[in-house]
Amino acid sequence: xxxxxxxxxxxxxxxxxxxxxxxxxxxxxxxxxxxxxxxxxxxxxxxxxxxxxxxxxxxxxxxxxxxxxxxxxxxxxxxxxxxxxxxxxxxxxxxxxxxxxxxxxxxxxxxxxxxxxxxxxxxxxxxxxxxxxxxxxxxxxxxxxxxxxxxxxxxxxxxxxxxxxxxxxxxxxxxxxxxxxxxxxxxxxxxxxxxxxxxxxxx
Numbered sequence: 055x056x057x058x059x060x061x062x063x064x065x066x067x068x069x070x071x072x073x074x075x076x077x078x079x080x081x082x083x084x085x086x087x088x089x090x091x092x093x094x095x096x097x098x099x100x101x102x103x104x105x106x107x108x109x110x111x112x113x114x115x116x117x118x119x120x121x122x123x124x125x126x127x128x129x130x131x132x133x134x135x136x137x138x139x140x141x142x143x144x145x146x147x148x149x150x151x152x153x154x155x156x157x158x159x160x161x162x163x164x165x166x167x168x169x170x171x172x173x174x175x176x177x178x179x180x181x182x183x184x185x186x187x188x189x190x191x192x193x194x195x196x197x198x199x200x201x202x203x204x205x206x207x208x209x210x211x212x213x214x215x216x217x218x219x220x221x222x223x224x225x226x227x228x229x230x231x232x233x234x235x236x237x238x239x240x241x242x243x244x245x246x247x248x249x250x251x252x253x254x255x256x257x
Contacts, residue, residue: 140175143168143192145199146182154186160213175214184208 076088090097095110107114143163151166152158160176163169169176178190180198187207193214195203200210 138175140177140194141169141171142177142179144179144181145184145202148178148188148190149182149184149186152186152188154188156186156188158188158190158192160192178203 074084075082076084079085087097095101107116109115147168148158151168152162156162160169160172163176164172175193177194178192178196178199180196180200180202184202184206188203189209189211190203191211191213193212195210195212203210
């Protein structure tokens with residue numbers, strides 16, 4: 055049978071296409087300069103692995119421009135390279151994955167596949183409702199999450215200690231300028247700095 059599948063009748067699903075072999079002589083069609091042109095940076099090896107922002111050796115634009123405060127600066131804290139991250143976990147996830155009376159820790163959260171790493175801080179957020187009494191241990195809690203956990207009969211444990219609220223800075227008011235004491239009937243002349251002082255001599 056012609057349609058019978060045998061070893062001698064095997065064919066690829068798509069026709070094979072030979073890869074382009076460069077630098078194999080002038081008769082190959084891709085010899086001599088191998089498609090790279092004459093000299094220059096793009097003719098050298100490793101020229102297509104330049105880092106992002108590379109401008110041929112001149113000072114890159116991110117180093118030429120001035121730096122600003124905030125998240126646009128590489129050394130801005132805590133948004134720069136030393137920024138600390140936390141993994142969020144919502145109350146609706148705890149309601150779904152844990153039974154009443156369970157102990158919630160970073161290890162149990164990882165076992166339930168709610169977080170990826172135990173080495174990264176965990177912060178519990180207050181999205182969703184909680185109807186079970188759970189003893190939750192985490193590095194951070196939002197105000198809403200803490201209230202809902204305690205309202206459901208559970209306990210909250212801060213793994214790095216409960217944060218101390220910072221006192222609010224109060225701007226000092228400048229004292230009001232005191233007006234000169236003026237007696238009744240007296241007039242106060244205010245000298246203008248821009249006008250020269252008057253003298254008895256005429257110029």
